Amino acid sequence: RLVYQDMSGFLPEYERADAVKHPLYRARDKVVTISHHLAHAYSAFAVCPFNEGAIMIVDGVGSYRSDAMETYPDNEAGSQLARESESYYTFNGSQLDCLKKIWMEPDRGFLSDEFYNMPGLGALYSRASTYVFGDWNKCGELMGLAPYGRHDAIGPLMQIADNVLTVPRWSPDYNQPYVPDQDGKWENHPSMRHWEDLAWRVQDDTEKVLLARARWLRETTGAKNLCIAGGVALNCVANGRITRESGFDKVWIQPAAGDNGIAIGCAYYGLLELQQQPRRFVMKHSYTGKTYPDADVEAATRRTLVKAQTRAVRSDNICRDTAKLLTDQQVIGWFQGGSEFGPRALGHRSILADPRRPEMKDTINSRVKHRQPFRPFAPIVLAERAHEIFEGDEDSPFMLIAKPVRPEWRDRIPAIVHVDGTARVQTVTEDTNPILYRLLREFEALTGVPVLLNTSFNVKGEPIVETPRDAIACFLTTGIDHLILHDTMVSKTAAHRFIAPLVQTYMDVAGLVLSNVK
Known part of the structure; x- marks a missing residue:
């Protein structure tokens, strides 16, 4: 709310008035905002059990290219309105370095399209979730549905060659979306067989792309340890393949891998980068909520x-x-x-x-x-x-x-x-x-x-x-x-x-x- 309080339309008036009263707003020099994937990266490595290693951040959508804070190799084509899709880092102690970023360009203009219509790995998964369940945030359900699909019913929707990911647009064949409040009960829908097939295809493509990325990261860095965060890191089936087949000795996944975990990343950015404190804490469990007597x-x-x-x-x-x-x-x-x-x-x-x-x-x-x-x-x-x-x-x-x-x-x-x-x-x-x-x-x-x-x-x-x-x-x-x-x-x-x-x-x-x- 502190970030958006000056931007008309991002907050309702009652929240804007509340944000202005916040003591951090009154002391602007004490407010630091960091970009999306950078926060995910800090949430992963700052509390992991390794002193050095590589980091994989993959989610639906991150910050605009113009807002990215970290230094990264500028060899990926893209406009300032491109959005983060994947980010890869190495770390040693408290030092973090960006190795590569994958950007998504808006398909039809940055205000006229939802993120899941963009050509990205996590975005495609949410697009399929919207198609099957009428909700972009049902990715866990899509993962559970995937094993019921036929392996040869739908051709690949994502392809990776020479480390370049291609995500084609939906073809005219995808004309059976579920429409809540119109199509009746989901379980009885006549398109169920088609949805199962699509779920399998998207899941299989996701596993193959993530595994290829992880192997590339292992070969490029020589790191033995891998940390993972971002919403796609909640895909435990893909995580299982990365753990077993990528070549890394150890894999650690932030339990709050989605956007709620960004709070951890922001806090540790302040501790490690702004206050220059060393890493001390290892997140062995996630039982951080209030205890009740x-x-x-x-x-x-x-x-x-x-x-x-x-x-x-x-x-x-x-x-x-x-x-x-x-x-x-x-x-x-x-x-x-x-x-x-x-x-x-x-x-x-x-x-x-x-x-x-x-x-x-x-x-x-x-x-x-x-x-x-x-x-x-x-x-x-x-x-x-x-x-x-x-x-x-x-x-x-x-x-x-x-x-x-x-x-x-x-x-x-x-x-x-x-x-x-x-x-x-x-x-x-x-x-x-x-x-x-x-x-x-x-x-x-x-x-x-x-x-x-x-x-x-x-x-x-x-x-x-x-x-x-x-x-x-x-x-x-x-x-x-x-x-x-x-x-x-x-x-x-x-x-x-x-x-x-x-x-x-x-x-x-x-x-x-x-x-x-x-």
């Missing part, structure tokens, strides 16, 4: 409408008690510590379940998540056991690497195996998440399986729960069987069957009334 949990469970339909009991061994419920096929809401920074639920705001039965996926979808049935659920696994169950030895603490499930385990944990035989793995260590680690150990002791199904603690279209009150609200309005708040187990009583519909009716009526208030 037991008093907040108690207050949330003692609210009148909550007490009337639940029973809250403190447990002396919450991990053992929860593991027993999980083996009984109970769906658990799991709330611990501070929330995760980034889009993934990594065991502090999670819904957990037993992965040993294939029907558990449908159970969670129908009773809790209400999302498309093709989307996979992710496993959490004890880090020291991961290599026995999934291919590859690399850790995946942020659920950003897809790994093939070993054949002998696919029938043992079917609820987390996607149609292509892969899973989006989160490895758990005792030092980064001790209580989740203990839960996995307890579940393994009962079942012989050191894996749980994990999905975010929310319903489709809602944010992940943040507070104990949020968690209870989600618990009471879904088919979650039990809620764990720290060491308190909350269960629904028989009265919930009668009270919940009355509360829901009241909320529906209240929402209708408020929506009609002028």
